[in-house]
Amino acid sequence: MNWTFFMVTTVIVATFGIGLYGVRLARTTSDFFVATRAVGPMWNASAIAGEYLSAASFLGIAGLVLTQGASAMWYPLGYAAGYLMLLLFVAAPLRRFGAYTIPDFAEGRFGNPRMRRLVAVGVLVIAWFYLLPQMKGAGVTFAVLTGAPYWVGVVLVGVLVMASVSFGGMKGVTYVQAFHYWTKLVAIAVPAVILIGLFGLDDDGRSVFGDQDPRFPGERVVEFTETEELRVDEPMTVVVDGVPTLWEGVVTVAAGSEVVFDKEDAVPQPVDRPLADGYSWALPFSDRKPLHLVAAISLLLATVLGTMGLPHILVRFYTNRDGASSRRTAVGTLALVGFFYLFPWIYAAMGRLWMPELYLTGETEVVVLSVPGLVGGSGGSFLTGLVAAGAFSAFLSTSSGLLVSVAGALSHDLAGTLVRDADDRRRLQAFRLAAVVGGLVAMGLGLVVRPYEINVLVGWAFAIAASAFCPLLILGIWWPRLTMRGAVAGVIVGGITSTTAILVTMIEPQTGWIGVFLAQPAIVTVPLAFAVMAALSWGRSVSDDVESLLLGMHNPDRMSRTAPLDRSPTPNDRSSNTAVPRARRTIG
């Protein structure tokens, strides 16, 4: 506990310290919103990776792998591969376009402010959806570490994030986010390597990848906080509250009882959330049902195509110097994020083999925080402190990036000319007010999403981003014929169908094929959005304006810099007000 307290506090203090130092450097409003562009690709890649690795990466992946096994391993692969798509189709052209948020791009590409407002609504939906699992992660982490009620962690992280966003802005955030990446990497990698070295992946020849069901690796005392129904396949004698009891068939454990299991006892199955058996945990698609294949492909589509549509990620690419460094940043991010993903599954394997009692208490999502305790003694509490610090780093970094996007969309894109024509001071005030409002909404919603898996919630945010924004970005950048009519219809159709499918799943999960398409809608909604955009734009002629707009995006940096119509931007040009007009001036 002492180590945990010390390290979590250090992360929070360092966050604010670096942030405040950055604020001192931030002199103009444009600095506050976008940071300066004088950041190198390596710093930028660290910052993007730092902002990207959220509660889902830090806690969620390991938690989901612990319960589902190999079939949850598609998540991290998709999260990382999203940067490859961003690199191939979006990073350089978007940077050259001069737009730094999706609403900026939408308005600049179609020359219509209404487009900005429509897209800003999409940004809000995605960013809030993505904030929910961060809030949930904060709530459960704080509860596990201190025993406090769930809401305490939600409120604590919510308030910290609101404060840092209101006072910090983007300039400070670049360095803060880069710091967060390295914090998270150390926090996940060091304990993972130590654990795998000390305990290994098999227990007396019983491999975690074998086809046996989990068994207790030694005597384990499990406290049940809630009444639980358990199915016991092998009759066994356990000690319930000091009384030896024979368990067989289905038994009910009362809330508050303490049960002692012996070494080699098979782990009983909680009736309401059955365990994956050894074979289906260790191998993907072990039941060979086609619907699981479709679900996996749909999930990959959502994560791979959704990354480019995440508002808090795209904005970071604007801090690159030009298109080429934007590309290098994308590769760097891919490498950093991929390196991080080598580690989370180790916690799941450790938990399944050495701490199967997590299945009984339902605390599978915090397996990353629990297994370092296996080391025992002060070493164990040091490692627990380390992962706890990493977890808080994840909540703070991703939430603040998302809240900047929410506040920007509210105060800048949706509030309209009222705020945009105001002076710098008023715009800052509006941004801060929007940050507080956005944060309060996220906290409120965060309190009600406790029943959902962190990783599943994040996967849904990706599905919405992939359905609403990926077609807009890809067709908008590469296809001159895309019309505003097509773009509007595609964004609306993609966004509404995916959001509806997910809300239905959240409220009333369906089974069978319908259930797969509603829970993993991307395989239907992404092609649908592309089709709608293409169909409504087909046969339109290309205006010269749009033609040269696209040419400007795809021409090499050096050429666009020497083009006579482009003047080198003054610092004031970096504010979002002028970003779009500048892009249009470039085309003359």
Added chain:
Amino acid sequence: MSISLAHLAVFALIALGLPVLFWAFPAVAAFRVGPIPLAWVILGGGGYPILVAIGWSYVRSVEAAETEYTELVDEP
């Protein structure tokens, strides 16, 4: 553009091919490299360097193409 598409094709082949491969031929996923099934070797580690390699190869070919293009245009 064609460089993007070529790299997309390689990636799509791997990304979509992998689940189909594991699904159609469970023996491939279960094939053991030492004690660890191949599915875990790829999804837990081996896949990421491949992604980075595709990305890096893309950056190099695009930068080469852009340099060539710029020189071509700049020549009087």
